[in-house]
Amino acid sequence: xxxxxxxxxxxxxxxxxxxxxxxxxxxxxxxxxxxxxxxxxxxxxxxxxxxxxxxxxxxxxxxxxxxxxxxxxxxxxxxxxxxxxxxxxxxxxxxxxxxxxxxxxxxxxxxxxxxxxxxxxxxxxxxxxxxxxxxxxxxxxxxxxxxxxxxxxxxxxxxxxxxxxxxxxxxxxxxxxxxxxxxxxxxxxxxxxxxxxxxxxxxxxxxxxxxxxxxxxxxxxxxxxxxxxxxxxxxxxxxxxxxxxxxxxxxxxxxxxxxxxxxxxxxxxxxxxxxxxxxxxxxxxxxxxxxxxxxxxxxxxxxxxxxxxxxxxxxxxxxxxxxxxxxxxxxxxxxxxxxxxxxxxxxxxxxxxxxxxxxxxxxxxxxxxxxxxxxxxxxxxxxxxxxxxxxxxxxxxxxxx
RNA sequence: GCGUCGGUGGCGGAGUGGUCAAUCGCAUUAGACUGUAAAUCUAACGGCCUCGGCCUACGUAGGUUCGAAUCCUACCCGACGCACCA
Numbered sequence: 241x242x243x244x245x246x247x248x249x250x251x252x253x254x255x256x257x258x259x260x261x262x263x264x265x266x267x268x269x270x271x272x273x274x275x276x277x278x279x280x281x282x283x284x285x286x287x288x289x290x291x292x293x294x295x296x297x298x299x300x301x302x303x304x305x306x307x308x309x310x311x312x313x314x315x316x317x318x319x320x321x322x323x324x325x326x327x328x329x330x331x332x333x334x335x336x337x338x339x340x341x342x343x344x345x346x347x348x349x350x351x352x353x354x355x356x357x358x359x360x361x362x363x364x365x366x367x368x369x370x371x372x373x374x375x376x377x378x379x380x381x382x383x384x385x386x387x388x389x390x391x392x393x394x395x396x397x398x399x400x401x402x403x404x405x406x407x408x409x410x411x412x413x414x415x416x417x418x419x420x421x422x423x424x425x426x427x428x429x430x431x432x433x434x435x436x437x438x439x440x441x442x443x444x445x446x447x448x449x450x451x452x453x454x455x456x457x458x459x460x461x462x463x464x465x466x467x468x469x470x471x472x473x474x475x476x477x478x479x480x481x482x483x484x485x486x487x488x489x490x491x492x493x494x495x496x497x498x499x500x501x502x503x504x505x506x507x508x509x510x511x512x513x514x515x516x517x518x519x520x521x522x523x524x525x526x527x528x529x530x531x532x533x534x535x536x537x538x539x540x541x542x543x544x545x546x547x548x549x550x551x552x553x554x555x556x557x558x559x560x561x562x563x564x565x566x567x568x569x570x571x572x573x574x575x576x577x578x579x580x581x582x583x584x585x586x587x588x589x590x591x592x593x594x595x596x597x598x599x600x601x602x603x604x605x606x607x608x609x610x611x612x613x614x615x616x617x618x619x620x621x622x623x624x625x626x627x628x629x630x631x632x633x634x635x636x637x638x639x640x641x
Numbered sequence: 642g643c644g645u646c647g648g649u650g651g652c653g654g655a656g657u658g659g660u661c662a663a664u665c666g667c668a669u670u671a672g673a674c675u676g677u678a679a680a681u682c683u684a685a686c687g688g689c690c691u692c693g694g695c696c697u698a699c700g701u702a703g704g705u706u707c708g709a710a711u712c713c714u715a716c717c718c719g720a721c722g723c724a725c726c727a
Contacts, residue, residue, distance in 0.1 A: 492677065499678055531676040562677050597670085600685055604671045631670070632677055 241362040243275045243309040253304050257297060257508035259436040262446060262459040271430070271458065272308070278430040280305055280460075281313035283369075283423055285321035286345035291352065293481040296545070297462050297508050298433055299355035302364075305433075306356055312364045313427055314352060316345050319373040320419055338370075351483040354545060372426040373419065387448060388418050396440050421445035424457055431458035463508045465501070487546045487554035488570060492633065494538035495558065499530040502537055510540045561635075567610050567627050573637040582616070582623040582638075591634050606631045 250272045254265050261268050271278060282298050284291070291299075306312045321341045349358065349366060356364045376384075393414050417440060424432055424445035432442050442459040449457040481493045497505070503521050506512050520533055535555065543551035553569070561568040576585055586592045592601070599619050601607055607616040610627040627637045 496677055499676095501678095529676070530678070534676085534678075558677085594688065595690090596688060597686090601671065604684070606671050 241309045243277055244307070245273050245275055246308075247273070249304070249308060253301070253308070256514065257301060257463050258460060259463045260439065260459075260461040262443060262461075263456065267456070268431070268458045268460070277309060277311055278305075279311040279313060279427070280431045280433060281315050281367075281423070281427055281429050282433050283315040283317050283320075283420060284348065285317035286341050286348060287321050288482075289344050290347055290482045290484040292483060293509065293541070294435060294465060295352075296355065296483070297465065298435065299352055300509065300511075300544075301433055301460065301462055303355045303357075306362060306364065309362060311362070312356055313367055313429065314349075314356070314364050315367045315369060315423055315427065316348065317420070317423070318342065318345065318368045318370045320369060320416065320423075347484065354483075367427065369419075369423050369426070372422070384418060384422055385415065387451060388444065390414070392444075393417060417441045417444040418448075421448040424449050425452050428453065428455075429457065430455075431460065433460040433462065436461040436464050463504075465505065465508065481541070483545055486570075487542045487550040488557050488568065490542050490545060491538045491551070491554035491558050492562075494541055495534055495562075497534070499534070502530060502533050505537050506540070510537070510544065512540065561633075567629070567637075568635060571627060571635045571637045573639065575639045575641055576623055578622075578640055580623050580640075582621050582628070583619065585623050585638060586630065586636065589636060591630060591636055601630060 250269060253272065254261065254269055280302070282302055284295060302312050302314075318338065318341050321344070352358075352364075358364050358366065396417070420438075420441040421444035425448050432445060434442050439459070439461045442461065446457045446459055449455045481490055485493065494505070503517055503524070506517050506520070507514070524530060524533065535558075538558075539551045539555050542554050546554075557568050557570070560566045572589060572591075574585060574589060583592075583595055583598050586598065587595070592598050602616055602619045605615055605617075608614065608629045609616060609624075610629055612626075616628075623638050623640060625638060625640045627635060629635050
């Protein structure tokens with residue numbers, strides 16, 4: 241495959257959704273313009289069962305680079321995931337077993353393939369860092385460890401903060417940046433891409449490359465999706481969008497984002513041209529209703545992660561249920577015998593967690609029978625045929641036989 | 642190994658014999674207002690029932706007591722200090 245050196249595309253790669261480039265944007269630009277095929281990797285630690293929107297930001301960037309003809313490597317940190325990246329964790333994360341890790345990454349490839357291509361003439365290379373860490377001897381490891389000092393590692397604000405708060409930092413955590421850095425060496429890549437929160441780790445890899453391979457690895461740090469309080473939208477927070485969610489859920493999640501995130505989200509996730517975004521930003525400052533734009537963003541994101549059709553469906557569904565207070569299309573349906581208390585059905589369907597919760601919901605006026613738009617006030621009602629709404633977004637359709 | 646302090650609900654963090662299912666803050670859920678936004682206000686926030694109670698919970702296991710998150714013993718885990726080892 242020929243390397244595309246279209247300056248416009250390259251400019252987009254260098255700027256859109258990018259927080260920082262090391263050693264410099266010009267350095268990378270020259271590389272991209274050189275016509276040389278570059279190898280670039282993204283490392284993901286499979287610490288959860290699914291990828292999330294945070295990963296999408298990087299995957300989209302990678303997709304662009306793949307289109308330009310470069311060699312993309314997706315590295316599964318099956319070993320590093322077991323240790324746990326201490327980034328942004330004020331307490332040491334629980335260590336995972338290798339089995340848990342392997343279980344987690346089952347879906348990863350499938351989900352990633354929405355953004356980068358694993359076949360065709362320039363396929364993504366899928367790697368696991370157990371390939372080298374699995375057979376690294378303790379001596380080798382010490383050798384590697386001798387490339388970093390405690391002082392260097394302690395530069396991470398993370399570790400500093402823990403120190404200040406008198407929380408513990410384990411030695412294996414201190415090793416983490418070196419391990420991630422060694423991934424670069426083992427893969428012998430030209431560059432790495434990752435979220436801005438990974439900058440420190442990525443730069444450790446850059447240093448190692450210089451020492452061990454005498455190579456200038458470039459590092460692309462992407463912007464992060466942060467909410468109004470500056471919190472990362474990560475898998476540990478409730479506001480995260482994970483890729484295994486249904487189109488409807490995903491759409492709803494995006495709709496519940498802060499308004500400030502609209503333009504930001506468009507920029508770092510979607511392909512909507514920057515000129516269009518500028519236009520939207522202008523309209524927003526002039527007082528346009530942000531909801532419309534958020535709808536567009538939600539649709540765009542669902543369309544990327546699922547498909548255009550599903551995005552349209554999700555949008556209609558959203559309109560219907562929330563804007564118009566109706567019932568969504570894909571409500572779970574159950575058939576029950578006569579004289580079954582409504583609670584029991586909801587409990588077996590796992591819509592509610594306990595009878596106590598149910599009582600609270602009924603007391604709070606959160607339960608409605610949709611056909612008559614009647615509020616349920618008696619916690620002991622027997623289920624009747626109909627559609628019930630519990631709270632804002634829980635629905636169930638019941639058919640009494 | 643010795644000593645000191647500490648381990649409480651999703652998190653942070655009170656509570657030091659009964660009135661403690663445990664103040665409070667955050668998070669969460671629901672209601673009002675809306676745009677399933679934010680802000681705000683209200684309420685709920687271990688479980689179960691006939692709403693008066695019952696059961697299970699304050700690191701783990703025992704014990705003292707009419708009664709324990711609170712006292713005692715042992716054990717586990719952590720922080721700090723000292724020692725040991727160099």
